[in-house]
Amino acid sequence: MSKRYVVVDLETTGNAWKDGKDKITQIAAVVVEDGEILEIFSSFVNPERDIPPFIAELTGIDETLVKQAPLFRDVAPMIIELLQGAYFVAHNVHFDWNFLQEELRQAGFLEVTCPKIDTVELAHILLPTADSYKLRDLAKRYGFDHDQPHRADSDAMVTAEIFLQLLAKMESLPLVTLQSLYELSDMFQSNIGDIMSACILNKMIHGTDDAEKYDVHRNFALCKRNYALQIGEEKITDFSSFLTEAMQRLAEVMPFFEKRDGQQMMINEVYEALRDSRFSLIEAGTGTGKTLAYLLPSIFYAKEKEQPVVISTQTVQLQQQILAKEIPLLKKILPFPFEVAMLKGRKHYLCLHKFEHALGEVDNHYDDALTKAKILVWLLDTESGDQDELNIPAGGRLLWERICSDAHSPNSMKSAWFSRCFYQRAKNKALFADVVITNHTLLFQDFVSEESLLASCEHIIFDEAHHLEETASRALGEQFSCMYFQLILSRFGTLETSDVLAKVYDMMKQSQIAVRSEFQTISRTLKEIKFDADELFQMLRTFIFQKTKQEHAPGNMPLMYRYDVNKERGKLWRSIVELTDRFVHQLGILLTLLEKQGEMLQKQSEWEMHMITGEFVHLIEVLSKMVHSLRKLILEDTSYVTWMEAETKGTIHSTILYAQPVDISDLFADQFLTRKRSVIFTSATLTVNDTFDYIEEELGLVDFTPNTLTIPSPFHYEEQVKLMVSTDVPHIKHVTEEEYVRAVSEHIMKIAKATNGRMLVLFTSYEMLKQTFEVLKKEEALEEFLLLTQSVHNRSRTRMIRKFQEFEKSILLGTSSFWEGIDIPGDALSCLVIVRLPFTSPHQPMMQAKSERLKEKGEDSFTKIALPQAILRFKQGFGRLIRTTTDTGTVFVLDRRLTASFYGKRFIQSIPSIPLYEGPLEDLIERME
Template sequence: MIVQRYVVIDLETTGNSPKKGDRIIQFAGVVIENDRIIEEFSTFIRPGVEIPVFIEELTGINDLMVKDAPVFEEVAPKIVEMLSNSCFVAHNVLFDLSFLQEELKRCGYDGFFGSAIDTVELSKLLLPTSDSYKLSYLAKQEGFTHTRPHRADSDAYVTAMLFINLKKKLFSLPLLTLKHMYRLSLSLKSELAELVKESIDIRKKSSPIHNPNIEIFRGLALNNSDAIPPNSEGDNPEYPAARSEKLAMLSKAFSNPEIREGQLKMMDIVYHSFEKSTHAIIEAGTGIGKSLGYLLPAVYISKTTGTPVMIGTHTLQLQEQLLGKELPKLRAMLPFPVSAVLIKGRSNYLSLAKFERSLREKEDNYETALTKIQILVWLTETVTGDRDELNLTSGGQLFWERLQSEETIYKGLQEPWVEKDFFERAKKKAAKADIIVTNHSFLLADYRSETTFFSGILNLVLDEAHHIEKAASRYLGDKLDYITVKTMLNRIGMHDQKQLLYRLEKMVQEYEINCDDPYQSIEREINDFSYEFEQMFYTLARLAEKNASAAGYNRSAIRIQHSNEQRGFLKPAQLLAERLIHYLAEIYKKILFRTVQLQNMQEQLKKNQLFFLNEIDSVLAGILQVKSMLHEFFLNPSEENVYFLETNKTVSHSSISLYSQPIDAGEKLWKEYLTRYDSVVMTSATLSVKGSFRFFMDQLGVPKEKGIQKAIFPSSFDYRKNVKALIAKEMPDINRVTADEYTNALAKHIISAASASKGRMLVLFTSNEMLRNTYEKVKESGRIEDFSLFAQGVSGGSRSRLIRNFQSFEKAVLFGTASFWDGIDIPGEALSCLAIARLPFSPPDEPITEAKCNKIRLEGKNPFSVYALPEALLRFRQGFGRLIRTRDDKGILLVLDRRIVSAKYGEEFRRALPSLEWMEAGQLELSKEIDDWL
């Protein structure tokens, strides 16, 4: 019988375990019938135990508030009555239901035996693109008022409203999608199958819902609202060369446009670079309006040449900003239409052919079933097929690898889907666009590709260009890690495991192919390879442990140099590598023979068998890649590359990854790729050191030719008015104390600064270890217990999620390293104090840094002045750029590293921010200055 009555429950409790004495302190229930709330009930409950401090802080419920409340035994009859003949609904149903069951049993009741629905799970299915499934986030996203999070009455009401909305969305889905969902929902944790079945039954009895944006194709309901635009036609518009023309255009997009001379001059430089096929390097400070500074001339040159202009960025945030904020402004300014598209690497897009096939598979574990339903719902919404739109679980991300788009030699697999294929459609739209936005990674992938995607494009803008050299070093290198190789072996499997080898052998027998080598010989080689691969990584783990103990702490990266010191460890690894390469060659040869024989019979093969051969091809490519990496890393290293291994803090063999990266990737990138374009405009807010682009040009191998235009447009912000720059006088010299003594002093200064600034503080570090130790000391001090502390690599979550959490609390401190120095945008009062724990020099034993410095030293130059110092100065400016993001922002810059005044080079860091007045102060005086300024 279909349940039409739902009771939404929320509990506040003293802890997580009723069996250990935790009790309910507030109960709330909301009854829903026919998608309407018909009853609400809530009450405080006297728990008979003290409410812990952290629960009081979380919920706002204290012992006084529950002193005269009923005990659970008095409320239980009402709860049992409410739940009778109902479906139990909760946000994270397992907690509320299991806790309530224990309490009911304790009071002599049988408990609840009806259906249960989890709105977290339901939200994941029906809102697959949501950034978070926390109740407060979903409430805001869906437009509900949630005045008192972590109070049962408010949480239950908001959960009920969310559930009603989700039910309505479920009912609105195409009937075909619902039918797919029903089969898959049987593998879910809560009883959502009943809800889906109810929607199907109602839909069958109702008039068909016509949605013109939905198309049914080969058993899938797809969003068809994104037509590929025709080529734009018309006269070539004339570029607005006059200052007055540009200002008139800007006035169409801005009600009261601010005249930024740097932006106007930048537009002309970019246009003339494109027009004359020359290159340009432009530093455009914060507030200049850099994006429009290159977008406007890019559109005009695109219209003139009839080819798109490529915009390459480092961060997703800037890509979203360009398409979501800057393009609408540009369109408002121009008297003609502008088309812009975002394109990424092929593996970012869903293969509809693979997904269609996956729906025919009968065995689905929980993660796979969940992900398939998410994709089914998403297909009714997405026009891009881009995985970054989805919020997938870790299991879902693994499943995506089976579904991602890839090139195939089996054309028959894609034929039905060619017109619908997301990647192919993205390419067609890009070819007809004025502006193509992509990331540095896709540009670099194109560089490595045998068939370039961007062959017809003449002009390129590299935004966030200060990242390109290091991105090239990573992307043009190779990686071999334990987990990837073991995953590959598991995919091949033994015959009795019924993986790829088993299925391949079945096809060989079916089509009566004669093989000289039985499959048992492949199994033996896989077993031998697996055993010796384990031995190799145990050997590498011992090398990592030796280096870690010698340094006094566990380093994350260890350079492999084939030196006398490492020879004792590397010799066994080299012998193992030779044998591993032999095993891989044999495995590859025998699987390839079988595959080629079957490929020659393509016309006779079934479609699912062609899909299978496509999987085999990807495994064969993986085998070749592992073989090549082992050979280069251990037997034939190149002098142009640096080799190193990375491991986690425990130095377990399974955590080891091997890397090969070019030492001078930037130079290679410039000579072999960027010069393919007629014009490359490189821009960023931080490219110059002491007013010169020489360091950036040297890193990228850009020749010292006169044809390259260079310009620096300083920020339009008045930093002296906006920023108080402070130096901590009582911090110890970092080179004269232990790491523990330094982090103790850091923690004390951070606590006092955070108290004075009332949070809203970002602390930047140069090492994960120093960050972690300082964070722990601040947390354990208990001096800012009412603050929310978030630490990269400790608190969990992505960078964007940490920033979002930081912004949602007024009294918060965010500890960041690496990527937090650059590319994050926290405008307004959410960030009022920026502390720099240590001047941002790269560790001298970091493999790439060490290799670069050695090379510079061999050239007879000083690596500190030529490389280490300029790189640190640029990074220092990038870190400072996080503080003031708009003209009205006001903040504190607090430098905690005494070297900024005590070292000879300290003055160069102070001069790097020329408009600031610096002040040294002791800890008490620092607090007063911060408090007064803010």
């Protein structure tokens, strides 16, 4: 007997369904049976109360539409009749279900009972890689018209159409996948298991062709992989002919492609640097098309000389963008096949061995069950096993930590999953690739690794090269997080908990190799270490507070203190050193005990490949590294800069200790650059004061005499953008912080009203951003604007930008990562506000140490470091506004130092020549309008 589904959507006066506080204003129901829409019911409902203006604007339902409409009690009998014997289906089912039940209760009807299906949950499972599960986005994905979002009739119809698509997708899943999903379905929040059981029964009766479509292994269905390398006729001509043909083909496949002189210059420079084995520094302005400008010559050179070229970016997102956007385009137009490999950190890849074990565990957490379900469906399509393809719920992150590939994932032929291992495949692909795309962090980790994958690659291109010094410094340094240490201890657990230690004991007991007294000693030692750890972390936190009392951070800003183990004095520091010494010794004893059990476990062939064995050995290794770091950070003398940070309102575990080299130039030059034949550094921001001197010194390039090339942006900035410098923001040192924030907020508000939003506001301090947001959100004048800010809204940067682009009147407040790497072309962004010139705080430990080193040499740290760094950041921020030849806009700078200080002109000279206006805000707004 076929199932009957009633897809329901409600519009209401608000979200408070309890006790009838808010009421239904429109109800729609679509009846679905046998894959078809059979019946549609829709009615406005008189809520017998006012409709709030915001709701009226959102839904288009106002008093005039509901005044003559029936009351809910009049339409209730029809709804009850429709729901008899049916499944109740809705997008975010609990909202509609709770509202409907409460309205029925208020109207004096008996409670309706029927199974429920949530299309949000269903879409999460069946569309594991979707960016968004909002109704509008799913409708767009399937190409459905959704002209009237937030109207019940339109929403119900679109939900019904999406539901039919999801049912079809579920029916197409292989039997083993459906069976595994059904095992998880008890944890789902709606009755999805009922539909799955019908699909399973149908497939068992009629049979399947799953083995032909999928790689079915150990009751898992995986995407069938293409192991073949692309082989075709190699039409390697000379570079000039290749380039001419490539440009002609680009013009054919890209309707708006235009040949740019700057791009041609960069292409030739990259090819010549590779061909002649030399170093090159290329600053390519926004709009140059630098990604294609280094990909084309890299691919040609790699094929011509049969030598791989490594391309390293700062962010994984840019890696992803190159692979998803530029590489498919080039595969379409180039006259020969080529291989590209993407290499990310190991934890990006799923370990199938661990996932199989995790799937066998009984689930008590909804997010874990949902994440496992998503992965099962994702495995049918993914060739890479890369987590970045997946949309994992926040609560599923801890599960991923347990099931991702790491150093203790089985990597021997004995593993049942070795031939299908995603990480091994990524490594193998990199060995045969013409071009390997990686990121700076992974490249430097690989550089210091004993098993380096990329050491033999002699040609490197660094994109976003202005980040290299900072990334290298981090990779070569040490870090100890009290929070992470606590997490590692808690993952070991004790014999009394059901964590790793107890599971290892139970496993070894089954093999009769467990010595209970040894495990009891480990368990007792772990408890003692946890107690000592809390004491040490409390001391470190007290120490930071004592040392930073003169610079007490407001709100929850991190407190930062630079320390030197040779110079610290006082009773508290001596206590910290004594306790750390005892603590490290105690940890050494614990590690010896743990390593003994780990070795015994690995000798047992039946347990060697077990997920718990891998996790146990991995935890031991992590703990050992952390002990090594803690010893270096507190007990040993080092030439590195050492500092500690703690959140003002954080727990005792919020402290982190750091050590980083003051200067990486010699190390980078001697141990990395000398082993390479050609290295190309490129970015939109490499020059300061029209020279590459700063970046050359930072990266130790002076002795390599790199070729330098500056390519200006092709945009007509003088026609596309104006620079406005407000003279009526008070100097930050002449007023209280509260007064300064109020002045900045008023400026932002007035600019927003004049520009109708569409503005990005860049801060240099997260605390000031938060305080400004608190002021702005209370302003009545901004009621019609959407205010977005990082962390406060807890969204990823990508999702926030998408939200920003969706709303016409939107204001995005950002700091740190928002100064660069975000791309908002067109009308979505027409105004950029830079609150303060982006100088790094002189109290920041690395800045302090670098300044001291320069002073020792008799050099001025401000002009040598502080100013160049701020100029590069300012250039990055400025670059957010104009992204295409048709973009226009205004940059407001609320920092008078830009025009009033002796160094301000350096900032102005660093950006393209544009009209500059200075004066009170009212005058500037008038001029802009």
